[in-house]
Amino acid sequence: MPAQSLLQFTGKSIYCAVADAHIDPWIPVDRAIITHAHSDHARWGSKHYLAHKDSEPILRLRLGQDISLQTVEYYEKFVINGVTFSLHPAGHIIGSAQVRVEYKGEVWVASGDYKLENDNFAKPFEPVKCNVFITESTFGLPIYKWQPQHEVMTEIDNWWRQNKNEDKASVLMGYSLGKMQRILKNIELQDKVIYAHGAIYTLNERLRQAGFDLPELTLVTKETDRKLFRGSLVLAPPSVDSSTWIKKFAPYSLGYCSGWMALRGAKNRRAVDQGFVLSDHVDWPDLNTAVKESGAEKVYVTHGYTSIYARYLNENGIEAGEVHTMYGNEDENEEEEVVQDISAGTEAYQQHKESLDEEITINSKSTIKSPQQGI
Amino acid sequence: MNLDRTNKTNAKVELMKQYFLTASDEDKLWALTLFTGRRPSFKVNRTMVKEWAAEEAGIPMWLFQESYHSVGDLGETISLLLPNNKVDGSDRSLTEWFRYLGMLPGMTDEEKHDHILQAWMQLSQHETFVFNKLLMGSFRIGVSQTLVVRALAEATETDSNVIAHRVMGQWEPAGTTFEQLILDKGENDNASRPYPFFLAYPIEGDVSGLGNPEDWFAEWKWDGIRSQIIYRNNELFIWTRGEELSTEKFPELHFLSEILPNGTVLDGEIVSYMDDKPMPFNVLQTRIGRKNLSKKVLEEAPVAFLAYDILEANGVDIRGLTQQQRRVELELVHQKAPSQLVFNLSPLIDFKEWAVLRELHTLSRQNIAEGFMIKRKESTYQVGRKKGDWWKWKIDPLSVDAVLIYAQKGSGRRAELFTDYTFAVWGEDGKLVPFAKAYSGLTDVEIGQVDYFIKRNVLEKFGPVRTVKPELVFEIGFEGINESSRHKSGIAVRFPRILRWRKDKKAEEADTLEALKGILEMYR
Known part of the structure; x- marks a missing residue:
């Protein structure tokens, strides 16, 4: 294990120290990688943004026409200070992405918000193998099971x-x-x-x-x-x-x-x-499928029923921790x-x-x- | 039925009316049983049912409990957790389901398990929910008895007062039929049956708005239990509001069977009463919940009946007479009774001008009253809460400013929101001491804002309870205050509720425990 985690939860973003890049920061930063254009993930004021190209029209509408924004395709690799990043379909909304981060053979995936069902508009979710998976838990209770x-x-x-x-x-x-x-x-x-x-x-x-x-x-x-x-x-x-x-x-x-x-x-x-x-979020069965298919040995649970889902995973043999973020307030x-x-x-x-x-x-x-x- | 799909009153009444017009008599009787809160007990242990459901859903018990906390309703939680693929399940009627459930009481736990699981297997999610409700109760479907009565009255083209009277009282689906209960014209009505209570509206604006004082009676509004005392066919029945037959709970009043003429129904208040005067409600409260009324309890909290109306005299329904005429009848009945402290009339207050009443109103607390009841002399005795003839003029509640320190999620329609709050005041050691829980008094918008604050300012979790950063201040009103050894604060308040959100105040500016104790001294 490296002395420092590849991605850290700093209380203002999901942060990669080696690349000095923030994923979905909730305060202005120098370099922000945005999973999707919902306002609890894409916030105003950062110097440079990077996102999937399909997020561009909405990001510019919401954050300003003149923001500094670099766009990429899904699977397109970009390297910052030796850390390899790529975006992968999350199926949540148009342009939504999971952020894959690889450094010295270790892979983390920050999945933002996601769902598994194909909605015929956003590119459908694709599982990405990783060591550490960061997942939402908006509907992380077994009472939530969506109809087709x-x-x-x-x-x-x-x-x-x-x-x-x-x-x-x-x-x-x-x-x-x-x-x-x-x-x-x-x-x-x-x-x-x-x-x-x-x-x-x-x-x-x-x-x-x-x-x-x-x-x-x-x-x-x-x-x-x-x-x-x-x-x-x-x-x-x-x-x-x-x-x-x-x-x-x-x-x-x-x-x-x-x-x-x-x-x-x-x-x-x-x-x-x-x-x-x-819902554009995973329900309970799909959440468990996604975690399984990521192959991750460690899972961090963000916004939603964090403590409950983390406990459930721990009891089922997957090491998990809960993380407090400012995501998950689409409603407000x-x-x-x-x-x-x-x-x-x-x-x-x-x-x-x-x-x-x-x-x-x-x-x-x-x-x-x-x-x-x-x- | 789609009853719970709509929030609109008229739509609900219409749906029920259609049901009463089309369902079989047996089903109608069962529906009525549910609507009037008479669901029979099927002797199932809720804890066991929870375990069976968790097992069926393949989840650990703690996760079941967390789910239950989020949903707020056990029957619904189970319906959501069970593996369920049925789109449209059973075509059994309500009666058939009650028969199915009726087999449970005689079964062993194992048989009960199989019986209930068999039902769950064949029902869709919504049907499972309804089934669980039949099974375990709390069948609240957002319709008041008044609405059921209205629908039934419309469906049978009968006067709603008659229907209201007929569905009250003691009856069980097993002992009657829809025909007997609702449609029989012959008044072989159950002798115990009370009349629906006439309820007052809170007065709006100043009392002088009621017009000429000479048109009105005023009485103290007693802080007791609203009750009807019925003496028919040589038998005494005591009903309390909320339609509970409570004859056994008030042995002090049983002597009334010897002095009331047959065919008498009185309306009044049961209050605790000592040394010739009423006592605060909390004295009465010490005996309300008890199953066994020991001699000690009866001695420490004796009751009296303060009558203020008569609904039936000599077997004749006289609700159609005016208030003034009924008062005369009431006084006649009382005069004929031997002088008894425990059977009193609620006195009429002598006033010629509103100003006098306004003056007296400030003395309500000293008189152990909650204010005044003001009744139009010409009014008949009506059904339910009607505007215009009976008004209640309550005293302002006592209040303090307190800090929100704990929160818990609500249930039912507030399942996802933190709506149950605990409030604290500052103790002498500079620490916050919890003193009251309150659920109501905020608008939906305010609830949303408070919820937003809570979700971002949780300090600790204890099961469903969250400790919240002490920052928000609310004015908490309450009706009474008493010493209590059960509470950390040493104080218990009655009917606490949120009067308003004091956004202008900081936590440090909230009231102290000392101030609360001061109020206690004042009204002891």
């Missing part, structure tokens, strides 16, 4: 169809980056016109401009005739259910795509009409994401903002539900 994707997509198709029959809008919430592209690639597009909230519209446009095969969306604006929402699909980020923006779609049915929808408690708390259990960061999209200053976003303001002036009363009183 096509079943969930059929549920969404049926829900939309039923709402259409009842002349209601189908407002479908999910993370703008990842979930929405996955949905668009896998559901049956029942209409030519699909409506979208500004956060999703902006991302979709950016990805289309970069050449990705995604359907064109229609931005919801102040001018959009509300009658047109009847029977239509409206895509929205998860923060809208407590906003007044959503009122313009009435009558509507509210759906939410998230792994957390597996629990009745979470579903009831969000007060959605229909929860779709769809959705709000941030919207703000950053506004700072990108596109014209579309301006229109979207106007459509928000309009609602707010009509009704400034919050629709947030207060919790039940009493013990």
